[in-house]
Amino acid sequence: xNEISSKHRLAVVLVSGGMDSCVCAAIAHQSYSLAFxxxxxxxxxESRERTAFDAIADYYQVERRLxxxxxxxxxxxxxSLTDPAIPVDQADLExxxxxxxxxxxxxxxxxxxxxxxxxxxxxxxxxIGAVAEDSSGYPDCRPEYYEVFNRLIRVGTRPETHLxxxxxxxxxxxxxxxxxxxxxxxxxxxTWSCYQNGVRACGRCDSCALRLRAFxxxxxxxxxxxxxx
Amino acid sequence: xNEISSKHRLAVVLVSGGMDSCVCAAIAHQSYSLAFxxxxxxxxxESRERTAFDAIADYYQVERRLxxxxxxxxxxxxxSLTDPAIPVDQADLExxxxxxxxxxxxxxxxxxxxxxxxxxxxxxxxxIGAVAEDSSGYPDCRPEYYEVFNRLIRVGTRPETHLxxxxxxxxxxxxxxxxxxxxxxxxxxxTWSCYQNGVRACGRCDSCALRLRAFxxxxxxxxxxxxxx
Numbered sequence: 001x002n003e004i005s006s007k008h009r010l011a012v013v014l015v016s017g018g019m020d021s022c023v024c025a026a027i028a029h030q031s032y033s034l035a036f037x038x039x040x041x042x043x044x045x046e047s048r049e050r051t052a053f054d055a056i057a058d059y060y061q062v063e064r065r066l067x068x069x070x071x072x073x074x075x076x077x078x079x080s081l082t083d084p085a086i087p088v089d090q091a092d093l094e095x096x097x098x099x100x101x102x103x104x105x106x107x108x109x110x111x112x113x114x115x116x117x118x119x120x121x122x123x124x125x126x127x128i129g130a131v132a133e134d135s136s137g138y139p140d141c142r143p144e145y146y147e148v149f150n151r152l153i154r155v156g157t158r159p160e161t162h163l164x165x166x167x168x169x170x171x172x173x174x175x176x177x178x179x180x181x182x183x184x185x186x187x188x189x190x191t192w193s194c195y196q197n198g199v200r201a202c203g204r205c206d207s208c209a210l211r212l213r214a215f216x217x218x219x220x221x222x223x224x225x226x227x228x229x
Numbered sequence: 230x231n232e233i234s235s236k237h238r239l240a241v242v243l244v245s246g247g248m249d250s251c252v253c254a255a256i257a258h259q260s261y262s263l264a265f266x267x268x269x270x271x272x273x274x275e276s277r278e279r280t281a282f283d284a285i286a287d288y289y290q291v292e293r294r295l296x297x298x299x300x301x302x303x304x305x306x307x308x309s310l311t312d313p314a315i316p317v318d319q320a321d322l323e324x325x326x327x328x329x330x331x332x333x334x335x336x337x338x339x340x341x342x343x344x345x346x347x348x349x350x351x352x353x354x355x356x357i358g359a360v361a362e363d364s365s366g367y368p369d370c371r372p373e374y375y376e377v378f379n380r381l382i383r384v385g386t387r388p389e390t391h392l393x394x395x396x397x398x399x400x401x402x403x404x405x406x407x408x409x410x411x412x413x414x415x416x417x418x419x420t421w422s423c424y425q426n427g428v429r430a431c432g433r434c435d436s437c438a439l440r441l442r443a444f445x446x447x448x449x450x451x452x453x454x455x456x457x458x
Contacts, residue, residue, distance in 0.1 A: 068304075069298075071297075072346075075295065075297075076345050104345040105344045105382075108344065108381065109341045112334055116302065116333040117301075139385055139386060142384065145381070148377065152374070152377045155368065155371065155373050155377055156377075157334055157369075158333075158368065159327075
């Protein structure tokens with residue numbers, strides 16, 4: 001397939017504003033026209049993530065943008081990301097249990113919005129920047145989860161709909177994702193990973209710790225500022 | 230299992246305000262404590278359905294109630310239920326294709342909210358009143374869809390979460406659902422099925438036609454009023 005014909009295909013990309021989804025967008029951009037989906041669910045970092053989403057969408061000149069609000073995830077709670085009464089964990093990258101930042105069944109909500117939108121737009125692919133290893137311990141970031149979700153799309157949509165969830169970075173280490181992003185010209189300087197909602201990233205939460213370790217392993221300087229506001 | 234111990238188990242029941250979910254609530258009420266979930270997604274009949282939801286919840290004295298708003302389903306459109314520019318079909322119960330009232334991938338959104346809430350509440354079951362035959366032709370109302378969704382819950386939630394989607398009326402005819410509801414004392418007089426948002430049900434849309442045919446088959450008089458407002 002040459003590049004011109006391949007661009008007639010459309011992909012919905014879930015863009016949180018973080019590095020992994022930014023690199024997913026860069027990958028999708030090679031072969032698809034893009035539609036960007038952002039989901040706000042009452043997470044602590046909502047406004048900062050939305051700023052990053054818009055910046056990345058502007059960078060790729062994406063016109064089809066959808067921002068979905070899932071306020072009930074905050075009402076339901078059960079996670080340090082959505083319940084202000086639950087403190088953000090300090091980093092413990094050796095921990096084996098599911099972290100308190102796990103938002104119960106969150107990715108099914110995100111993928112359901114992407115699937116509904118993708119079905120109406122006639123898209124062929126849904127890109128999500130889930131990472132299984134070197135990462136979060138979230139049950140809904142594992143490859144087998146996406147295999148089952150793809151079966152759900154096949155049984156739960158119109159017969160003429162042919163949509164697949166694509167997880168191009170799921171088996172990569174964070175440092176590999178950074179290398180790939182650099183190679184593809186992904187705007188990592190526009191991304192936000194911190195679980196706090198400051199102007200600068202805190203550098204101490206799980207997500208900052210993972211990001212900083214990954215940039216160190218990649219031998220690349222993280223282009224975003226860190227430190228107390 | 231005796232009735233007292235069984236009531237220590239908790240079920241989330243998806244209650245649209247229609248007959249099928251009302252009868253599901255009556256079934257769940259036999260063995261579980263209840264939590265009622267209603268989802269508004271910009272459907273034409275939103276306010277009328279919400280009234281029915283509250284009436285049924287009051288009837289069963291349910292304290293745990295969650296109303297989730299999924300406004301993006303209206304933004305996404307693609308259905309006569311969510312897009313005012315698409316007319317409501319006149320009834321054609323012999324049609325084999327997927328009707329225009331199909332909201333793309335809707336039930337995944339509903340079940341995702343139910344699963345997240347159920348996981349946080351520590352529920353054991355999610356009841357949904359999907360009906361495969363004698364009904365809608367929606368792809369996400371078929372038994373195989375729920376088998377796959379249950380696999381998704383198993384791979385996508387905490388290891389200690391043991392939640393199953395239960396579809397007690399999925400293989401029943403509508404007339405059988407009415408008979409069962411009558412037997413269990415389900416408040417069918419409080420339900421709403423019509424795809425229009427009037428004070429009286431229109432009696433002409435797909436959903437009214439199915440309901441009226443089912444009451445005729447059951448040999449029972451539908452307790453709700455019909456006719457032009």
